[in-house]
Amino acid sequence: MSSKAYHHGELRQALLEHAMRLLDTEGETALGVRRLARELGVAHSAPANHFPRKSDLLTAVAVRCFEDLEKSFESGSGKSGQQRLRKIADGLYGYAFRFPQRYRFMFRPEGLRNPDPLLRGIMERLYAELGAALSMSLKGRQPDPERTFAVDSYAISLWSMLHGYILMRLDGNFEAGRDELAGLDREQAILELWLTTCD
Numbered sequence: 001m002s003s004k005a006y007h008h009g010e011l012r013q014a015l016l017e018h019a020m021r022l023l024d025t026e027g028e029t030a031l032g033v034r035r036l037a038r039e040l041g042v043a044h045s046a047p048a049n050h051f052p053r054k055s056d057l058l059t060a061v062a063v064r065c066f067e068d069l070e071k072s073f074e075s076g077s078g079k080s081g082q083q084r085l086r087k088i089a090d091g092l093y094g095y096a097f098r099f100p101q102r103y104r105f106m107f108r109p110e111g112l113r114n115p116d117p118l119l120r121g122i123m124e125r126l127y128a129e130l131g132a133a134l135s136m137s138l139k140g141r142q143p144d145p146e147r148t149f150a151v152d153s154y155a156i157s158l159w160s161m162l163h164g165y166i167l168m169r170l171d172g173n174f175e176a177g178r179d180e181l182a183g184l185d186r187e188q189a190i191l192e193l194w195l196t197t198c199d
Contacts, residue, residue, distance in 0.1 A: 012050040014040055019061050020102070028105045033057055059113040065106040066122045069095050073129050081137025082195055088130060089162055089191045096166045104170065107163070130155050137195075154198065161194060 015036050022030040033054055037044045051057040072091025079087065096103040112119070134154045165187065168174045179189035 015047055023101050027101050055111055055113045058111045059116050059119055062106050062112055063119050065102045081133050084133035092162055093187050100170050
């Protein structure tokens with residue numbers, strides 16, 4: 001099979017896009033540099049200019065996943081604290097249930113380049129957005145002096161709940177449901193319950 005010619009930079013983009021397709025359809029185990037090269041019709045050595053090691057490819061895929069997730073977080077800016085938190089949760093739910101293979105992959109550090117400043121930077125921005133929304137939501141409250149917690153504790157609590165629920169759904173331990181009393185889908189209901197508890 002003859003090698004296909006790519007202009008500078010185009011091969012990296014093509015490799016990433018094909019890797020995302022394979023991740024969606026076959027999962028993380030399908031992400032091999034040689035397979036990508038073969039299916040794109042380029043020499044096996046060609047991807048090495050962009051991804052010398054498999055860990056470089058996997059890290060770039062993880063960055064792309066987090067970039068896509070970040071876009072849904074950004075769309076919640078400029079609203080009240082609780083509205084921003086709802087938007088963050090909706091973005092997280094929407095991404096995870098639409099792209100389950102991506103969601104599982106992006107939160108597993110195995111095989112990634114560590115440390116990677118680009119990946120670390122985008123994860124820190126996402127956490128900062130969550131922290132900012134929480135700070136806005138908590139601002140103006142009259143805290144109980146005996147029960148005052150750091151914003152980080154709120155952030156870890158909320159993230160753990162959302163992430164845990166998503167993984168339980170993806171693993172088939174929970175099914176999509178509805179809270180008939182609240183009149184909300186289950187994933188929305190547990191967020192509203194958390195927000196009410198933290199008032």
